[in-house]
Amino acid sequence: MDRESLRRTLLERLREEKEEVPAAIPDDLNLREGLGLDSIDFVSLVISLQEHFAIELKTEELEKLVNVGDLLNLVESKLAAIRRAA
Amino acid sequence: MKLRSPWILRAVGLAGAVLIRLWMGTIRLRVFHGDAVRHPADHRKERYIYAFWHETLLVPAAARTAIHILISQHADGELIAQVCRFLGLRVARGSSTRGGTAALLELHRHSKVTHLAVTPDGPRGPRRRVHVGLIYLASLTGLPVVALGVGYARAWRARSWDRFAVPMPFSAATCVICPAVHVPARLDRQSLDRYRLLVEEQLTNATAAAERWAQGGPRPTFATTAAAA
Secondary structure, three states, X not given: OOHHHHHHHHHHHHHHHOOOOOOOOOOOOEOOOOOOOOHHHHXXXXXXXXXXHOOOOOHHHHOOOXXXXXXXXXXXXXXXXXXXXX | OOOOOHHHHHHHHHHHHHHHHHHHHOOEEEEEEOOOOOOOOOOOOOOOEEEOOHHHOHHHHOOOOOXXXXXXXXXXXXXXXXXXXXXXXXXXXXXXXXXXXXXXXXXXXXXXXOEEEEOOOOOOOOOOOOOHHHHHHHHHHOOOEEEEEEEEOOEEEOOOOOOOEEEOOOOEEEEEEOOOEOOOOOOOHHHHHHHXXXXXXXXXXXXXXXXXXXXXXXXXXXXXOOOOO
């Protein structure tokens, strides 16, 4: 899955979890202020992504995330690790 | 004084746990079960989220069951976490104000194995007000919420935000256990808040009933049906 497909999936998941979501989610968009995610929204999004991609996002990895690009990088790295292991 | 050395923290934590065990061993505890389940339930068969006010932490902390308790990431939280570990409780760190995401995810993971314990007005209050995080956790994990009201016949009260209570040795304490509240999955914010108010009302009523009972009043007879909000 390329980065733009991943971004579209992230946008779809966001729309399922939250009523007001921007039309575009560029890499530099801040997860908290830009997307307006609080702890509850963020946990819902993380669990949704974990279930969709069958990956595990560790709490210490999530604590480092600041913007959309960081989240996409993390998901990409998890998917790449799965491909390597297959 | 802030304790920074891990060894000193562990030593103080151990001493605190021993003291609590000895202290609480002198307390005459009476428990009222508000529904058919005897709590704490066997965690291998059914699991619950036990909720009680921060100020009454000493009574539930003395329970012996497989349970993860949420302790704040504030500086004083580390000492409380050490005490809880030595009491045999498992600890998840975080709160609504710091590390909330990590705490929710960690508790979600632990919910498949043990009970969970939450002080829904912690770590900084307002006193006796339920934060919505508890209800979201119940919605996320599918575990029912069981509210525990605690009352003391005689207790010292700290001058902290929660007026933390320490029962006097050899005094009586009571615990009123409410019927479980089942919170549906994927609730919107408005519905989460309705359940938040329901659990807050249960905790308030159970605490009032426990306090009356502890101070010589009648044994509770209420059967607060945990109807959908």
